[in-house]
Amino acid sequence: MxxxxxxxxxxxxxxxxxxxxxxxxxxxxxxxxxxxxxxxxxxxxxxxxxxxSCDFELTAIARKVELCWRSGFTLCEIGRQVINTFKQHNQLNS
Known part of the structure:
Protein backbone atom coordinates (compact mmCIF):
# COMPACT_ATOMS: atom_id res chain seq x y z
CA MET A 1 0.00 0.00 0.00
CA SER A 53 -23.96 1.93 -4.32
CA CYS A 54 -23.15 5.59 -3.79
CA ASP A 55 -25.91 7.75 -2.39
CA PHE A 56 -24.36 10.79 -4.10
CA GLU A 57 -24.24 9.20 -7.56
CA LEU A 58 -27.77 9.38 -8.95
CA THR A 59 -26.89 8.05 -12.39
CA ALA A 60 -24.08 5.85 -13.66
CA ILE A 61 -20.85 7.66 -14.43
CA ALA A 62 -18.69 6.56 -17.35
CA ARG A 63 -15.27 6.06 -15.78
CA LYS A 64 -11.92 6.16 -17.51
CA VAL A 65 -9.39 3.36 -17.28
CA GLU A 66 -5.75 4.07 -16.55
CA LEU A 67 -3.20 1.52 -17.72
CA CYS A 68 0.46 1.35 -16.81
CA TRP A 69 3.11 -0.91 -18.27
CA ARG A 70 6.83 -1.33 -17.99
CA SER A 71 9.10 0.90 -20.00
CA GLY A 72 9.87 -0.71 -23.35
CA PHE A 73 6.75 -2.90 -23.40
CA THR A 74 5.55 -1.37 -26.67
CA LEU A 75 8.97 -1.91 -28.27
CA CYS A 76 8.40 -5.68 -28.46
CA GLU A 77 5.96 -7.20 -30.94
CA ILE A 78 3.66 -8.72 -28.30
CA GLY A 79 3.55 -5.45 -26.35
CA ARG A 80 2.59 -3.48 -29.45
CA GLN A 81 -0.11 -6.01 -30.29
CA VAL A 82 -1.57 -5.94 -26.77
CA ILE A 83 -1.73 -2.13 -26.61
CA ASN A 84 -3.04 -1.76 -30.18
CA THR A 85 -5.72 -4.39 -29.58
CA PHE A 86 -6.79 -2.65 -26.39
CA LYS A 87 -6.94 0.71 -28.17
CA GLN A 88 -8.99 -0.70 -31.06
CA HIS A 89 -11.36 -2.64 -28.82
CA ASN A 90 -11.98 0.42 -26.65
CA GLN A 91 -11.92 2.94 -29.52
CA LEU A 92 -8.98 4.89 -28.11
CA ASN A 93 -6.95 7.28 -30.24
CA SER A 94 -3.79 7.59 -28.19
Missing amino acids: KDDDNDGFSPSYGVFADISSLIAMLKHNKGFAFLPADSVAALITSGQLVEL
Missing part, protein backbone atom coordinates in the same frame (compact mmCIF):
# COMPACT_ATOMS: atom_id res chain seq x y z
CA LYS A 2 1.20 3.49 -0.74
CA ASP A 3 0.50 6.64 1.17
CA ASP A 4 3.61 8.74 0.59
CA ASP A 5 2.81 10.40 -2.73
CA ASN A 6 -0.18 11.41 -4.84
CA ASP A 7 -0.13 8.87 -7.67
CA GLY A 8 -3.53 7.43 -6.72
CA PHE A 9 -7.00 8.87 -6.21
CA SER A 10 -6.85 8.36 -2.45
CA PRO A 11 -4.28 9.09 0.23
CA SER A 12 -4.10 5.33 0.83
CA TYR A 13 -4.18 3.07 -2.21
CA GLY A 14 -2.71 -0.13 -3.60
CA VAL A 15 -0.99 -0.93 -6.88
CA PHE A 16 -1.58 -4.44 -8.22
CA ALA A 17 0.18 -6.18 -11.09
CA ASP A 18 -2.90 -8.24 -11.97
CA ILE A 19 -6.62 -8.26 -11.29
CA SER A 20 -6.57 -11.60 -9.43
CA SER A 21 -4.40 -10.14 -6.65
CA LEU A 22 -6.74 -7.17 -6.34
CA ILE A 23 -9.80 -9.43 -6.18
CA ALA A 24 -8.13 -11.55 -3.48
CA MET A 25 -7.69 -8.41 -1.35
CA LEU A 26 -11.30 -7.38 -1.95
CA LYS A 27 -12.52 -10.83 -0.88
CA HIS A 28 -10.78 -10.19 2.46
CA ASN A 29 -12.61 -6.86 2.88
CA LYS A 30 -9.48 -4.82 2.18
CA GLY A 31 -10.78 -1.80 0.31
CA PHE A 32 -12.90 -1.22 -2.76
CA ALA A 33 -12.29 -0.93 -6.49
CA PHE A 34 -13.97 -0.01 -9.75
CA LEU A 35 -13.79 -3.21 -11.80
CA PRO A 36 -15.23 -4.39 -15.13
CA ALA A 37 -18.63 -6.00 -14.49
CA ASP A 38 -17.68 -9.03 -16.59
CA SER A 39 -14.72 -9.70 -14.29
CA VAL A 40 -16.69 -9.78 -11.06
CA ALA A 41 -20.32 -10.64 -11.92
CA ALA A 42 -20.02 -14.27 -10.80
CA LEU A 43 -18.26 -13.23 -7.57
CA ILE A 44 -21.04 -10.76 -6.79
CA THR A 45 -23.73 -13.34 -7.58
CA SER A 46 -22.06 -15.90 -5.31
CA GLY A 47 -21.72 -13.36 -2.48
CA GLN A 48 -17.91 -13.35 -2.50
CA LEU A 49 -17.93 -9.65 -3.41
CA VAL A 50 -20.50 -6.93 -2.79
CA GLU A 51 -21.52 -4.22 -5.22
CA LEU A 52 -21.48 -0.83 -3.54
Whole structure:
Protein backbone atom coordinates (compact mmCIF):
# COMPACT_ATOMS: atom_id res chain seq x y z
CA MET A 1 0.00 0.00 0.00
CA LYS A 2 1.20 3.49 -0.74
CA ASP A 3 0.50 6.64 1.17
CA ASP A 4 3.61 8.74 0.59
CA ASP A 5 2.81 10.40 -2.73
CA ASN A 6 -0.18 11.41 -4.84
CA ASP A 7 -0.13 8.87 -7.67
CA GLY A 8 -3.53 7.43 -6.72
CA PHE A 9 -7.00 8.87 -6.21
CA SER A 10 -6.85 8.36 -2.45
CA PRO A 11 -4.28 9.09 0.23
CA SER A 12 -4.10 5.33 0.83
CA TYR A 13 -4.18 3.07 -2.21
CA GLY A 14 -2.71 -0.13 -3.60
CA VAL A 15 -0.99 -0.93 -6.88
CA PHE A 16 -1.58 -4.44 -8.22
CA ALA A 17 0.18 -6.18 -11.09
CA ASP A 18 -2.90 -8.24 -11.97
CA ILE A 19 -6.62 -8.26 -11.29
CA SER A 20 -6.57 -11.60 -9.43
CA SER A 21 -4.40 -10.14 -6.65
CA LEU A 22 -6.74 -7.17 -6.34
CA ILE A 23 -9.80 -9.43 -6.18
CA ALA A 24 -8.13 -11.55 -3.48
CA MET A 25 -7.69 -8.41 -1.35
CA LEU A 26 -11.30 -7.38 -1.95
CA LYS A 27 -12.52 -10.83 -0.88
CA HIS A 28 -10.78 -10.19 2.46
CA ASN A 29 -12.61 -6.86 2.88
CA LYS A 30 -9.48 -4.82 2.18
CA GLY A 31 -10.78 -1.80 0.31
CA PHE A 32 -12.90 -1.22 -2.76
CA ALA A 33 -12.29 -0.93 -6.49
CA PHE A 34 -13.97 -0.01 -9.75
CA LEU A 35 -13.79 -3.21 -11.80
CA PRO A 36 -15.23 -4.39 -15.13
CA ALA A 37 -18.63 -6.00 -14.49
CA ASP A 38 -17.68 -9.03 -16.59
CA SER A 39 -14.72 -9.70 -14.29
CA VAL A 40 -16.69 -9.78 -11.06
CA ALA A 41 -20.32 -10.64 -11.92
CA ALA A 42 -20.02 -14.27 -10.80
CA LEU A 43 -18.26 -13.23 -7.57
CA ILE A 44 -21.04 -10.76 -6.79
CA THR A 45 -23.73 -13.34 -7.58
CA SER A 46 -22.06 -15.90 -5.31
CA GLY A 47 -21.72 -13.36 -2.48
CA GLN A 48 -17.91 -13.35 -2.50
CA LEU A 49 -17.93 -9.65 -3.41
CA VAL A 50 -20.50 -6.93 -2.79
CA GLU A 51 -21.52 -4.22 -5.22
CA LEU A 52 -21.48 -0.83 -3.54
CA SER A 53 -23.96 1.93 -4.32
CA CYS A 54 -23.15 5.59 -3.79
CA ASP A 55 -25.91 7.75 -2.39
CA PHE A 56 -24.36 10.79 -4.10
CA GLU A 57 -24.24 9.20 -7.56
CA LEU A 58 -27.77 9.38 -8.95
CA THR A 59 -26.89 8.05 -12.39
CA ALA A 60 -24.08 5.85 -13.66
CA ILE A 61 -20.85 7.66 -14.43
CA ALA A 62 -18.69 6.56 -17.35
CA ARG A 63 -15.27 6.06 -15.78
CA LYS A 64 -11.92 6.16 -17.51
CA VAL A 65 -9.39 3.36 -17.28
CA GLU A 66 -5.75 4.07 -16.55
CA LEU A 67 -3.20 1.52 -17.72
CA CYS A 68 0.46 1.35 -16.81
CA TRP A 69 3.11 -0.91 -18.27
CA ARG A 70 6.83 -1.33 -17.99
CA SER A 71 9.10 0.90 -20.00
CA GLY A 72 9.87 -0.71 -23.35
CA PHE A 73 6.75 -2.90 -23.40
CA THR A 74 5.55 -1.37 -26.67
CA LEU A 75 8.97 -1.91 -28.27
CA CYS A 76 8.40 -5.68 -28.46
CA GLU A 77 5.96 -7.20 -30.94
CA ILE A 78 3.66 -8.72 -28.30
CA GLY A 79 3.55 -5.45 -26.35
CA ARG A 80 2.59 -3.48 -29.45
CA GLN A 81 -0.11 -6.01 -30.29
CA VAL A 82 -1.57 -5.94 -26.77
CA ILE A 83 -1.73 -2.13 -26.61
CA ASN A 84 -3.04 -1.76 -30.18
CA THR A 85 -5.72 -4.39 -29.58
CA PHE A 86 -6.79 -2.65 -26.39
CA LYS A 87 -6.94 0.71 -28.17
CA GLN A 88 -8.99 -0.70 -31.06
CA HIS A 89 -11.36 -2.64 -28.82
CA ASN A 90 -11.98 0.42 -26.65
CA GLN A 91 -11.92 2.94 -29.52
CA LEU A 92 -8.98 4.89 -28.11
CA ASN A 93 -6.95 7.28 -30.24
CA SER A 94 -3.79 7.59 -28.19
